[in-house]
Amino acid sequence: MGSTGSIGTQTLQIAEEFPSQFKVVAMTAGRNLPLLAEQIKKHQPEIVAISEEDLIPKLKDLLKTTSNKGNSFKCPQIIGGKDGLNTVASWNSADIVVTGIVGCAGLLPTLSAIKAGKDIALANKETLIAAGPVVLPELKISGSQLLPADSEHSAIFQCLQGTPWEENARLSTGIPTPGLQGIQLTASGGAFRDWSIEELQKATIKDATSHPNWSMGKKITVDSATLMNKGLEVIEAHYLFGLDYKQIGIVIHPQSIIHSMIELSDSSVLAQLGWPDMKLPILYCLSWPKRLKTPWKSLNLSEVGELTFREPNTKKYPCMELAYSAGKEGGSMPAVLNAANEEAVALFLDEKIHFLDIPKLIEFTCEKHKKDFKEFPSLDDVLNVDQWARKIIRQEADRKKINFSQE
Amino acid sequence: MGSTGSIGTQTLQIAEEFPSQFKVVAMTAGRNLPLLAEQIKKHQPEIVAISEEDLIPKLKDLLKTTSNKGNSFKCPQIIGGKDGLNTVASWNSADIVVTGIVGCAGLLPTLSAIKAGKDIALANKETLIAAGPVVLPELKISGSQLLPADSEHSAIFQCLQGTPWEENARLSTGIPTPGLQGIQLTASGGAFRDWSIEELQKATIKDATSHPNWSMGKKITVDSATLMNKGLEVIEAHYLFGLDYKQIGIVIHPQSIIHSMIELSDSSVLAQLGWPDMKLPILYCLSWPKRLKTPWKSLNLSEVGELTFREPNTKKYPCMELAYSAGKEGGSMPAVLNAANEEAVALFLDEKIHFLDIPKLIEFTCEKHKKDFKEFPSLDDVLNVDQWARKIIRQEADRKKINFSQE
Numbered sequence: 136m137g138s139t140g141s142i143g144t145q146t147l148q149i150a151e152e153f154p155s156q157f158k159v160v161a162m163t164a165g166r167n168l169p170l171l172a173e174q175i176k177k178h179q180p181e182i183v184a185i186s187e188e189d190l191i192p193k194l195k196d197l198l199k200t201t202s203n204k205g206n207s208f209k210c211p212q213i214i215g216g217k218d219g220l221n222t223v224a225s226w227n228s229a230d231i232v233v234t235g236i237v238g239c240a241g242l243l244p245t246l247s248a249i250k251a252g253k254d255i256a257l258a259n260k261e262t263l264i265a266a267g268p269v270v271l272p273e274l275k276i277s278g279s280q281l282l283p284a285d286s287e288h289s290a291i292f293q294c295l296q297g298t299p300w301e302e303n304a305r306l307s308t309g310i311p312t313p314g315l316q317g318i319q320l321t322a323s324g325g326a327f328r329d330w331s332i333e334e335l336q337k338a339t340i341k342d343a344t345s346h347p348n349w350s351m352g353k354k355i356t357v358d359s360a361t362l363m364n365k366g367l368e369v370i371e372a373h374y375l376f377g378l379d380y381k382q383i384g385i386v387i388h389p390q391s392i393i394h395s396m397i398e399l400s401d402s403s404v405l406a407q408l409g410w411p412d413m414k415l416p417i418l419y420c421l422s423w424p425k426r427l428k429t430p431w432k433s434l435n436l437s438e439v440g441e442l443t444f445r446e447p448n449t450k451k452y453p454c455m456e457l458a459y460s461a462g463k464e465g466g467s468m469p470a471v472l473n474a475a476n477e478e479a480v481a482l483f484l485d486e487k488i489h490f491l492d493i494p495k496l497i498e499f500t501c502e503k504h505k506k507d508f509k510e511f512p513s514l515d516d517v518l519n520v521d522q523w524a525r526k527i528i529r530q531e532a533d534r535k536k537i538n539f540s541q542e
Numbered sequence: 543m544g545s546t547g548s549i550g551t552q553t554l555q556i557a558e559e560f561p562s563q564f565k566v567v568a569m570t571a572g573r574n575l576p577l578l579a580e581q582i583k584k585h586q587p588e589i590v591a592i593s594e595e596d597l598i599p600k601l602k603d604l605l606k607t608t609s610n611k612g613n614s615f616k617c618p619q620i621i622g623g624k625d626g627l628n629t630v631a632s633w634n635s636a637d638i639v640v641t642g643i644v645g646c647a648g649l650l651p652t653l654s655a656i657k658a659g660k661d662i663a664l665a666n667k668e669t670l671i672a673a674g675p676v677v678l679p680e681l682k683i684s685g686s687q688l689l690p691a692d693s694e695h696s697a698i699f700q701c702l703q704g705t706p707w708e709e710n711a712r713l714s715t716g717i718p719t720p721g722l723q724g725i726q727l728t729a730s731g732g733a734f735r736d737w738s739i740e741e742l743q744k745a746t747i748k749d750a751t752s753h754p755n756w757s758m759g760k761k762i763t764v765d766s767a768t769l770m771n772k773g774l775e776v777i778e779a780h781y782l783f784g785l786d787y788k789q790i791g792i793v794i795h796p797q798s799i800i801h802s803m804i805e806l807s808d809s810s811v812l813a814q815l816g817w818p819d820m821k822l823p824i825l826y827c828l829s830w831p832k833r834l835k836t837p838w839k840s841l842n843l844s845e846v847g848e849l850t851f852r853e854p855n856t857k858k859y860p861c862m863e864l865a866y867s868a869g870k871e872g873g874s875m876p877a878v879l880n881a882a883n884e885e886a887v888a889l890f891l892d893e894k895i896h897f898l899d900i901p902k903l904i905e906f907t908c909e910k911h912k913k914d915f916k917e918f919p920s921l922d923d924v925l926n927v928d929q930w931a932r933k934i935i936r937q938e939a940d941r942k943k944i945n946f947s948q949e
Contacts, residue, residue, distance in 0.1 A: 297703035436851035444843035
């Protein structure tokens with residue numbers, strides 16, 4: 136799902152590298168029709184869904200006109216709209232669904248996949264962050280396995296294989312792993328790692344969207360610069376691994392070589408390391424519990440030379456604390472945090488607000504939500520507060536702008 | 543076994559920290575009778591063996607005269623000599639034997655323990671290095687589990703828990719772990735880490751026995767300075783994990799925080815980290831496959847700040863290459879290497895030879911052994927080449943000394 140995005144294209148690269156292991160049976164994408172058409176030609180899925188129904192004819196045209204390089208090609212079934220996404224998510228012949236749709240848009244199709252009993256390679260953070268209280272019970276009912284496809288949670292998941300966690304069967308059961316003391320999520324520190332708080336006043340979009348280590352989408356790169364990315368991962372880890380917030384730490388590790396760590400009850404620490412490359416965690420979701428043989432470049436620590444670590448500066452990264460607070464609040468609050476962040480980042484990327492306004496707007500919105508807070512939100516509640524938070528962010532940004540222009 | 547040594551005292555500290563988990567039922571020691579008497583009073587084992595029989599009356603006197611601090615105290619059975627060590631090693635009420643005797647002296651009692659079906663917390667490297675070809679078949683017969691108690695192999699063992707190695711039941715089966723690509727043993731670089739090759743000419747005993755990170759016995763600290771320690775660990779890893787020598791790497795890591803790493807077939811690297819403290823690997827042997835809760839200080843990477851890595855300089859550390867060569871040769875050669883090293887280090891600590899003579903003497907001895915090399919040595923062969931190698935080292939050191947004085 137989200138085949139033309141960062142996770143999607145890398146997943147398809149893996150499918151290409153391991154043709155005897157994996158077959159792509161279904162795809163969804165947004166508006167990048169030329170790339171989607173190419174992907175369809177190459178992987179020949181059974182079904183494809185595109186979010187906007189009226190783009191279907193255009194896609195069909197593209198499939199007719201582009202060359203298929205001599206391969207026999209059978210045009211897949213092409214459907215559209217939200218129902219289309221849900222149909223693909225629960226497509227019968229799929230064993231595992233890679234959810235690479237960024238943001239809250241990925242939530243409903245992921246829920247469809249879970250309800251259909253599919254295992255999930257979870258790259259869409261929002262599924263757990265916004266809707267943890269809704270998703271967790273569904274996982275119990277369907278028996279779906281949530282496998283983390285992002286680098287940090289994959290690292291934790293890989294390290295946990297060495298603990299007797301299997302006794303509790305699966306992730307996201309809410310039962311803490313026996314012997315697991317806590318985890319440390321590593322953070323590159325993002326684009327502004329070496330900027331002072333004062334210098335952040337001058338941060339531009341270009342500055343915020345240049346990530347030092349990882350090549351990712353714009354939204355996630357900004358989240359990485361605010362450290363909201365890590366804050367959201369903290370909430371995700373809480374739901375995935377059944378951990379209390381005080382068991383989840385963040386450490387700045389600029390080289391992004393240690394992808395995260397677990398601490399066990401006897402003080403032993405296990406870490407997963409590798410070059411910064413999303414393909415490995417995606418592949419592990421697909422091959423788990425086995426590991427496939429890849430020709431990928433071995434990690435060479437002598438070549439890296441040094442790994443450094445420091446505590447994150449909470450003053451510089453207020454989003455991190457906002458995420459911990461929302462997480463501890465629980466219930467509907469993380470959904471508000473997540474939607475507020477998505478909207479604030481969109482406004483920033485649209486040059487409507489300044490980089491430093493992002494945490495201010497989110498804090499304002501979370502604060503405002505307290506009076507309507509729901510401890511046990513339904514799916515509708517989650518979707519409603521999501522819309523509400525976006526509206527509040529836009530209103531508040533507009534109001535501020537008017538204030539500014541009046542000054 | 544070896545209760546008054548470095549491993550022994552730390553094992554007893556663990557027994558004290560976890561009185562409801564562990565009971566010390568038997569002990570062996572060498573000549574440190576005052577400490578042994580104290581340990582006996584505290585742990586009240588059923589049986590004690592001391593290597594030299596004629597020290598038994600002295601120990602009994604000590605046990606009578608020292609205060610037992612108001613505790614009721616029943617004097618254990620006390621036996622002596624080599625048979626005594628073997629009796630304790632196979633003592634009926636023991637579940638696991640911690641083999642903390644340094645050097646080839648630990649080999650026979652460890653074999654007794656294996657034959658009696660005891661699980662082994664293996665701190666005595668020589669068991670596998672000198673007698674791998676003898677010990678491995680015995681493990682298969684008795685079903686004993688070899689658990690590595692040294693920091694590096696424990697790290698590998700801990701990381702391997704996360705791989706599907708259980709299918710092959712146990713370590714030291716000679717069957718490689720599926721999905722295990724290779725391992726990297728970390729080396730602090732020892733006392734001469736930051737010395738140039740030229741400066742090594744001036745190395746004294748005091749220099750060689752000051753280890754930067756670990757508090758260990760003198761012999762092992764010198765081995766750490768020559769990197770023979772790491773070379774021997776490479777051979778041990780070969781037997782423990784069923785790895786080919788080309789799958790075993792060494793990386794200099796001065797901070798000794800990453801205790802070793804495994805690389806899996808998909809290029810993922812798992813590492814075990816912790817403060818440099820032997821208690822953790824010893825405890826893991828005793829608690830495996832569980833982990834106990836300890837109050838030990840958590841690793842804090844922000845406090846450590848940086849971890850550095852570099853390739854070992856083979857010119858500076860010729861012992862490392864000697865070990866790889868002997869390991870690849872296999873059969874009786876590692877026994878010769880190990881005995882030659884023990885004897886050369888003893889001569890160095892006795893001020894009979896210079897630090898830089900250690901590798902030269904070992905190389906000379908290994909070269910000389912080639913004509914009597916045994917591919918499948920018996921236990922007697924191992925013990926014989928051990929004695930032979932020691933004799934050659936002493937002879938050659940004497941001859942050289944005469945040469946030097948004639949110059």
